[in-house]
Amino acid sequence: MRKYLVGGNWKCNGNMAFAKSFPAEVLNNLKFNPSKVDVVVAPTALHIPTVQGVVGNNVQVATQNLSLTGDGAYTGELSTHMITDMGIKWTLTGHSERRTLFGESDADVAKKTKIALDAGMGVLACIGELKEEREGGITKQVNERQLNAIREQCDDWSNIVIAYEPVWAIGTGLTATPEIAQETHAEIREWLGKNVSKEAAASVRILYGGSVSDANAADLIQKEDIDAFLVGGASL
Ligand code: PEP
Numbered sequence: 525m526r527k528y529l530v531g532g533n534w535k536c537n538g539n540m541a542f543a544k545s546f547p548a549e550v551l552n553n554l555k556f557n558p559s560k561v562d563v564v565v566a567p568t569a570l571h572i573p574t575v576q577g578v579v580g581n582n583v584q585v586a587t588q589n590l591s592l593t594g595d596g597a598y599t600g601e602l603s604t605h606m607i608t609d610m611g612i613k614w615t616l617t618g619h620s621e622r623r624t625l626f627g628e629s630d631a632d633v634a635k636k637t638k639i640a641l642d643a644g645m646g647v648l649a650c651i652g653e654l655k656e657e658r659e660g661g662i663t664k665q666v667n668e669r670q671l672n673a674i675r676e677q678c679d680d681w682s683n684i685v686i687a688y689e690p691v692w693a694i695g696t697g698l699t700a701t702p703e704i705a706q707e708t709h710a711e712i713r714e715w716l717g718k719n720v721s722k723e724a725a726a727s728v729r730i731l732y733g734g735s736v737s738d739a740n741a742a743d744l745i746q747k748e749d750i751d752a753f754l755v756g757g758a759s760l
Pocket of ligand 1: 619689693695728736755757
């Protein structure tokens with residue numbers, strides 16, 4: 525049985541007051557069994573120390589991104605050395621906003637995933653197709669292209685969680701139906717079995733993301749290959 529993981533991606537939102545009050549008033553009052561569900565929130569890097577100072581042990585903190593560089597003359601960057609030194613054990617990689625708005629290639633995402641794994645971090649590696657790719661019937665190829673890039677860099681998938689986030693569903697209010705999401709999750713699991721290992725296919729968690737909210741989560745979680753969610757807007 526795979527442990528559920530629910531991630532909250534705050535994107536570029538929030539301020540100091542929110543970073544204090546939201547963990548205190550909402551996250552610390554969540555009712556869940558931490559042996560059955562990992563809960564991970566990804567505030568902006570600036571707000572992470574504030575969140576860490578307030579949030580209880582049952583909620584873990586992630587960065588939304590990390591640098592391809594180490595420490596040094598890399599203005600504006602955020603090395604895994606600094607991230608792990610802050611006690612942060614998780615990061616997102618490959619969020620579609622990083623890919624589409626900031627030009628991250630499949631290879632960049634794969635390298636970042638490898639750098640994070642090498643630093644001992646868990647990675648929520650995001651993949652997913654654009655609207656025109658789904659409409660063009662190439663969803664499977666797109667996801668496999670993104671997964672293959674990660675596979676080229678990473679042998680050990682035990683600390684990778686895949687977040688399948690169809691880009692057309694992110695922040696749009698359009699959610700994949702449970703059937704559509706399950707079909708793609710099953711394809712991803714099959715890809716894991718063929719390209720990583722049988723163990724990885726059985727144990728790697730595959731989250732669904734894309735306009736998940738209290739209105740659709742209960743139906744989506746019924747599906748056997750959906751191991752919970754990466755949530756943007758509704759996590760705030
Ligand atoms: C996300 O940012 O990863 C996401 C899925 O956003 P939303 O839930 O707002 O669609």
